[in-house]
Amino acid sequence: MASSSALAPAAELELLNDGANVYKLIGPVLVKQDLAEAKANVKKRIEYITAELKRMDRALKDLEEKQNSKKESIIRLQQKMQAVQAKG
Numbered sequence: 001m002a003s004s005s006a007l008a009p010a011a012e013l014e015l016l017n018d019g020a021n022v023y024k025l026i027g028p029v030l031v032k033q034d035l036a037e038a039k040a041n042v043k044k045r046i047e048y049i050t051a052e053l054k055r056m057d058r059a060l061k062d063l064e065e066k067q068n069s070k071k072e073s074i075i076r077l078q079q080k081m082q083a084v085q086a087k088g
Helices: 004-015 035-087
Strands: 022-026 029-033
Touching (some): 004 035, 022 035, 029 035
Antiparallel strands (some): 022 029
């Protein structure tokens, strides 16, 4: 569910040995980073992305429900208008 841009580094980090050197790009500079810290950062990023995707899915579902409700209201109003016009 998380973005592939976050899942790829997680998979790559799992392939490394415990003593492997890991570097993090900060601006134009590569800074050495502890492997455990790098794994933790990637895990946090995946958790954040997953939570944001779930939040967006809920928001989308809510908007779709509101849209359907409004659509039903419009249909009812149109039916009432047609009934009034048929009488008149």
